[in-house]
Amino acid sequence: MAAVERKILTARMTQPGYSVRIEDYLAAGGYAALKKAMAMKPEAIRSEVTRSGLRGRGGAGFGTGLKWSLVDRKSGKPIYLICNADEAEPGTFKDRQIIHRDPHALIEGIVCASYANDVRTAYVYCRGEFAQGYKILLAAIEEARAKNFVGKNIFGSAYSLEIYVHRGAGAYICGEETGLIESLEGKRGYPRFKPPYFPAALGLWMCPTIVNNVETLANIPVIIQMGGAEFAHIGTPGNTGTRMVGVSGHVNKPGCYEVELGKITHGELINGLCGGVPGGRKVKAIIPGGSSAKSIRGDERFKGKKRDGTAYDWGWQDVPVDFDSLAMIGTMAGSGGVIVLDETADIPKAIANIAEFYAHESCGQCTPCREGSLWMAKALHRMTHGHGQKGDTDYLKSIADNIPGRTICPFGEACAWPVQSFVEKFRDDFVKLEK
């Protein structure tokens, strides 16, 4: 059977370049979930979200219900919600689809999530480069306010919520939740130590804070409307719902596709929905979850046992698009950006480009990350410019091996994993650049 999309979040994105206005959103049943939510107790909504099995779409795939359950509700301090709309991971372009094309889905999600968590002030931390998205969001919030879906006494109730949209200044590290919080507080976006600064207890202004991704929040009205149990039937157990996957690189039809988690393989995604690789060439490598995810080789085989004990023996084509399957083969679904490199790709050049990005974006607080990311970028630069030195391949690998686990935030892993995996999996391509 031909691979098909499962359009839930993207259902209203029917016209390219058109942003759904509130009239269209209402006509399509929009804000009915909010109305339903407001008639429910906040804890009942949180239970539905837990029951849905929704996992965060920002990168780590952390359970949304579990994240909400960890919020310190006894501190007596206000609870904040931050929508992470920083989306700066190379290869990732899904959140901007929601912001640009269906902004009310996000606003409704923010209001529902805020009501469910007794939040009175919510922020959208918007990537600085999203100049257009920022304007669209502001206009949509005003449309929602005019209908009393945002602001004082929503739907005539005692519940009020203010939403502020804050633009970043173009730093990738401000997508990391504690760096984001620092930036929102008006400081340099330096990630904080965890512990003690887990946002659920000590987040924005040292108050309990929920940080959720755009796509995560856009799923909340869907869960409220259909109920957590029904939502859990979409996708597969442990990997529920759909995922908006951005596919780029060597494919005939790059774009953002919404697929049911675990119900479609990477082969069906790339060869089916994306129309295959140009010229029928072979896949050399796939980066499955944004540029920080470990790569998969086109000719690699993955063997092992699934959690239920059944054996698997997969090539890249067979790997289901979901969190657990990608984790089983040693990589991750990450930010939902799939980058395809065909046999014409120059692997060292590709990773040199990625390494340069990370060296530029390291915030510089931790020596292994600040120096290591730069050393890797420099070594890759000389190797790809005809000045590779004997032992550079091992040198690269040893730097990449020594960063993870030694830094304040997971950027250390993010900058090391792509180099580690490319050098391990395509060693010959690097060794031949040594002089």
Ligand SMILES: Cc1cc2nc3c(=O)[nH]c(=O)nc-3n(C[C@H](O)[C@H](O)[C@H](O)COP(=O)(O)O)c2cc1C
């Ligand atoms: C270096 C780095 C960059 C990140 N960038 C983003 C981002 O742009 N957008 C995002 O939603 N999450 C990003 N994250 C993950 C966030 O820290 C956080 O886990 C996420 O926003 C939580 O939302 P979720 O639970 O809905 O997935 C990043 C993490 C790291 C370590």
Ligand code: SF4
């Ligand atoms: S790991 Fe890198 S980005 Fe994260 S705090 Fe340390 S230096 Fe900054």
